[in-house]
Amino acid sequence: MTLLGQFALWVAALVGIWGAAIGYSGRWRGRPALEQSVIRAVYGVFALLVVAAVCLWQGLITHDFNIEYVSSYTSRNLPSYYIISAFWAGQKGSLLFWALVLSLFASLAQWFTPSRHRSLMPHVAAVTLTITVFFLSVMLFAANPFSRLSFTPEDGRGLNPQLQNVGMVMHPPMLYLGYISIGIPFAFAMAALLSRRLDPGWIQAIRKWTLVSWLFLSIGITLGMWWAYVELGWGGYWAWDPVENASLLPWLTMTAFLHSVMIQEKRGMLKRWNFMLIIGSFLLSIFGTFITRSGVISSVHSFTQSSVGYFFLAFLVMAAVLSYTLLYTRWPLLEAEVQLESLASREAAFLFNNLVLIGIAFSVLWGTLFPILSEAVRGTKISVGPPFFNKVNIPLGLLLLLLTGIGPLIAWRKATTANLKRQFIVPVATGVATAVLLFLLGMRDGYVLMALGLAGFVSGTIGQEFTRGVRARRRMYSESFPTAFAHLIARNRRRYGGYIVHAGMVIYFVAFSGMAFKREREATLKPGESVELTSPYGDTYRLTHQGISQYEALNRVVTAAAVEVTRNGRRIGVMSSEKRQHVDSFGRPTFEPSTEVAIKSTPREDLYIVFAGAVSGTEEAVYRFTINPLVMWVWAGAVVLVVGGLLTMWPGSGPTGVPRREQAGYQVQLVGAAGAKDQD
Amino acid sequence: MTTRRAILAGGLTLGLARLLGAQDSLAGRGATGTLRDPGAAGRPRDPSTARDNDPFIYTVEHRIKCQCGCNLDVYTCRTTDFTCQTSPAMHRTVLELQDQGKTEQQIVDAFIAKYGEKALMAPVPKGFNLAGYLVPGFLITLAGIALTAYLMRRGRVAASAAASEPAVPNITPTGAASADELERLRRAMAEDEV
Secondary structure, eight states: OHHHHHHHHHHHHHHHHHHHHHHHHTTTTTOHHHHHHHHHHHHHHHHHHHHHHHHHHHHHHTTOTTBHHHHHHOOTTSOHHHHHHGGGTSHHHHHHHHHHHHHHHHHHHHHHSOGGGGGGHHHHHHHHHHHHHHHHHHHHHTOOTTOBOSSOOSSOOOOOGGGOSHHHHHHHHHHHHHHHHTHHHHHHHHHHHHHTOOSTHHHHHHHHHHHHHHHHHHHHHHHHHHHIIIIIOSSOSOOOOHHHHHHHHHHHHHHHHHHHHHHHHHHSOOHHHHHHHHHHHHHHHHHHHHHHHHOSSOOTTOOOOOTHHHHHHHHHHHHHHHHHHHHHHTGGGGOOSSOOOOSSSHHHHHHHHHHHHHHHHHHHHHHHHHHHHHHHHHSOOOOOOHHHHHHHHHHHHHHHHHHHHHGGGSOSSOOOHHHHHHHHHHHHHHHHHHHHHHHHTTOOOHHHHHHHHHHHHHHHHHHHHHHHHHHHHHHHHOOOHHHHHHHHHHHTHHHHHHHHHHHHHHHHHHHHHHGGGOEEEEEEEOTTOEEEEEOTTSOEEEEEEEEEEEEEETTEEEEEEEEEEEETTEEEEEEEEEEEEEBOTTSOBOSOOEEEOEEEEOSSEEEEEEEEEEBTTBSOEEEEEEEEETTHHHHHHHHHHHHHHHHHHSTTOSOOHHHHHHHHHHHHHHHTOTTHHHHO | OHHHHHHHHHHHHHHHHHHHTOOSSBOOOOOOOBOSOGGGGOSOBOOOOGGGGOHHHHHHHHHBBOTTSSOOBHHHHHTTOTTOSHHHHHHHHHHHHHHTTOOHHHHHHHHHHHHOGGGBSSOOSSTTHHHHHHHHHHHHHHHHHHHHHHHHHHHHHHHHHHHHSOSSOSOOOOSOOOHHHHHHHHHHHHHHHO
16 A cells, blocks of 8 residues: 555646646636636646545555554554554655645635636636645655655554543644635635736635635644643743744634734735735744754744755745736735725724734744744844743734724724724723723733733723624614514624634633743642642632542553642542653553643633652652633633634625725715725 | 732632632542552642642742743643643642742742742843843844835825825816726726625
8 A cells, every 4th residue: 555655746746746837827818728727737736645544544444564654653552543644643644644735625625616716726826836836745754754764663662642632633734724824815826916917806716715714823823732732741831842832823824814904805905914914924824834844943833854855945035026026016916906095094904903913923933933033133042931921922812902902993994083092992892891800900010910811901992893783783673682683693794703813812812811820839748748838819629638549441551640629628529640751552651751641620710730750669659730710711712712713704704895995985985975986 | 019919819718728728629439449450540649739739829820930841831831741841849848948938039030049040931021031032022123114114104105195296187087987887887987896
């Protein structure tokens, strides 16, 4: 099967090169058979990559340890779902996974794109095939997942214990899906530039793809946070590690694009900027992959250092040069249809929102690369960790939260003073009241007060928008409250879905603030001994060590330390944190013992127990107890954000850009604003 | 300020605890068995002491980076990665330096002297490192000022263009809108709003 897999990779590369060459050459124009050939190359590459993927999965499932990848990441006693997920657990397999999903997305884009955009599709095919061929080249020349060993081990090494977690089954594919799907909007943008079809058609064609990509990135990043929290045992979920930062970068630029594209749709502005954002997002997704796979920056998350990094660096530089050069050549064709009219307008608010999002992306990128820059300039190695990123990014994050609340309150084109007063009074009052109330309740942390005050302000904005909408519907259509609420969202899913996404962001910020009140302590306890820990709310936890037990499970020896927990004298239950010594099917240890955290989650706080180890092989246990306030709300924020995102992209979620702009012009002309049609 | 307060509070707590001979743990039954397979339970641990919960130690160790290559600070690494031998050793050094009466900054300086600037979790904000801290904020502020100036200029241009336009619209009405047309317009506008 490995031979078939290798063969499929080679044929896929050749078919991809053919399709890309014909697609770029433009010789398909007026020759339908050749045009079809380019499109079919996309489907053909996908089919061949499915064959290659099946071959690798077959090797994994049948424990063919002669395949180097299989022996490196699986063992006979590895649970079957981890055997499936081992496909993307290592460098080589994840490259095949990437190419497979990219070719799937490219095929879906060809299949589902409405026929009115057909003229873009051969170029879209050429770009997606180029990216796929790049990944195939990396596999064929530097990281072949089908490479064989000179001998066949009795058993494989097994999967890293930290990857044996449901979060790691889902987090990498979600993040990959986010990274990979950015390639589709990028391909449409390049196709628009190549074909000089620079009308808003390409924007309409990619709307759902950008949302899909943004949603997958959001889910992938949050799942990564969840995995780090439940599996790594350090009691936090975000450490500003270079690989974490690399995943945040395209998310930030995609968020900026999702906002700025609205200005292009509604007002015909920011065309150049939107191209720059899409190209930048794609390049950042490749940059993230480069960081993860090159070893150029040390990270706990990265794959082992390999020559693959050079491939990605070369591709990154070439893609940047070619795509921005192409944009430069089309620059004069991308004039805005109208000009901004006022500082007090939604367009201006969105521009500031873009500025802050790109500013955060820049500061994260700057901080991530600063150690390299410092070494190059001064010859001194430095570290840039959480204290740096928090110092630089917390103020920017708060500014972004402020703009999240301001944007929806300002009218398009130009807001009057009366309009601003009417719009701002409730949200500002809500924000100020929140901050004052918390201050009176004794909260003195400046950043937290600001974050929660701003969260109140944005909540006020969202609440006001929904309340007014529901009231208007009830007045106009005499609907009941629930019906009006449901119809309000259903009639304009894009707008109200967006507000729900904003609500998700508010929940995130509130949850992040909770970590300022983290409490922790270490204790060594003999069976029956207790320690007390007071939560930020003043509750007293009493934690009593019950003892340590050892038992064997499928692929590990488990050492479990049990703690009985009471809060304010009321019994909560018994929590068990573990040390796991993973073994292969012959009982031989495969990795260093890993830690499984015990977590008791409530909406107020998480009690987080880590069994650090036993004293001198006895039942005397060393623990780290942590109380993390509001962590559950991080995951809740993600759920709200995803629900909002799905609503905005649900089919039929509102008219697309061009008709809407024409409609707006028509309305303005009817009410008699002179020359408005020309401007709009 | 917070750090100083935390150190002071930590010092006072530790001092009082030592003075009163307080136990780290509450008294229990204390029967301790032995594990069947101690090797499977990870690296053997020394019992933790009151000093492991000293806020002064927390503060210092959160500023120093573990040199095992993990990207974590010493405190987080020694309480997370129980296979690391480096962070416990660095922790012991911190305790020794504290015993010598060193201040927080003196302890940090001792680590810089030994490992260089990479011993810190964040670069010292001086010299070239200032670029690390200031460049993002500087560029964002500059871009913000430029954007504001541009928008204000555009606002003035748009206002003067509007003022120079004729007061009466140059669209010649072909007749009064019918009730049906007005209703359609009202609905269209309402839908856009609601």
